[in-house]
Amino acid sequence: MILFEKVTKKFGEILALDDISFQIEKGEFVFLTGPSGAGKTTAIKLILGEYLPTFGEIEVAGEKVNKIPRRKLYQWRRKVGVVFQDYKLFFDRTVEENIILPLQIQKIPSSEAKTRVEKILKLVGLTQRANLFPAQLAGGELQRATLARAIVIKPEVLLADEPTGNLDPTTSHEMVKLFKEINESGTTVLMATHNRDIVDSFKVRVIELRSGKVVRDEKEGKYCKETQN
Numbered sequence: 001m002i003l004f005e006k007v008t009k010k011f012g013e014i015l016a017l018d019d020i021s022f023q024i025e026k027g028e029f030v031f032l033t034g035p036s037g038a039g040k041t042t043a044i045k046l047i048l049g050e051y052l053p054t055f056g057e058i059e060v061a062g063e064k065v066n067k068i069p070r071r072k073l074y075q076w077r078r079k080v081g082v083v084f085q086d087y088k089l090f091f092d093r094t095v096e097e098n099i100i101l102p103l104q105i106q107k108i109p110s111s112e113a114k115t116r117v118e119k120i121l122k123l124v125g126l127t128q129r130a131n132l133f134p135a136q137l138a139g140g141e142l143q144r145a146t147l148a149r150a151i152v153i154k155p156e157v158l159l160a161d162e163p164t165g166n167l168d169p170t171t172s173h174e175m176v177k178l179f180k181e182i183n184e185s186g187t188t189v190l191m192a193t194h195n196r197d198i199v200d201s202f203k204v205r206v207i208e209l210r211s212g213k214v215v216r217d218e219k220e221g222k223y224c225k226e227t228q229n
Contacts, residue, residue, distance in 0.1 A: 001026040001157065001188045002047065007056035009042055009212075016042040018212040019056070024190060024205075026156075029183040031199050032192040034209035040192035043209070044161045047190070048080065049073045061156050078106065081150030081187075085162040087142050089134045089149070096121070096130040099149045106153070120148045124178060140171035144178070151182055158182060160191040164198060172198055 002024040009017040017039045024030050032040050045051045046058055049065045058065045061079050068076050089098050096117060103113035121127045124144040134142055143163055150158060160179065164172035176191075176198055183189045193199065199206055208216040 081155035
């Protein structure tokens with residue numbers, strides 16, 4: 001589902017990722033961990049095709065991302081949902097209008113789009129907040145709205161870049177439980193986080209980056225692979 005094969009990413013003289021390789025199977029839930037500057041966000045943006053690798057290849061959902069023509073990236077990204085730490089919601093639109101927007105872009109019939117949005121709002125617990133604007137929501141509600149917008153397109157892969165970074169511990173755990181529920185419906189989830197409490201609380205695979213290298217690939221508390229130190 002997600003394959004990094006000897007991927008290096010440089011920004012001038014800065015080495016963000018250094019010859020990393022890993023494979024995530026369809027339906028897996030994986031934490032991508034490491035301190036700030038380890039390369040987590042760079043890896044997420046490479047998967048999205050926002051960056052191109054300096055060396056190596058990245059494959060997602062059967063396609064080599066670095067070989068997709070730039071003009072067709074927007075079509076390919078329909079397979080991928082993304083949740084960012086800073087929400088990226090439109091503050092002049094209601095929660096419902098934010099969530100339905102990707103479906104309107106895809107020209108989904110309005111009746112189907114409305115039904116999908118209603119189901120997603122119920123899943124994330126925002127039915128009673130549908131007609132509010134982002135400025136009227138608490139941090140946890142904003143993050144759930146962002147998650148709802150990401151999954152309404154029924155993505156094959158769900159990426160999350162520090163989605164609990166602005167949340168208190170209780171709300172953070174509630175958010176990750178939502179991600180787990182979505183994963184259990186068949187969506188592959190890759191969540192970048194440096195929150196050790198979250199990682200320790202959920203027994204899923206952990207890929208750890210340090211200084212742009214994979215230093216640990218661990219599943220359910222046991223090392224399944226150890227690479228560079």
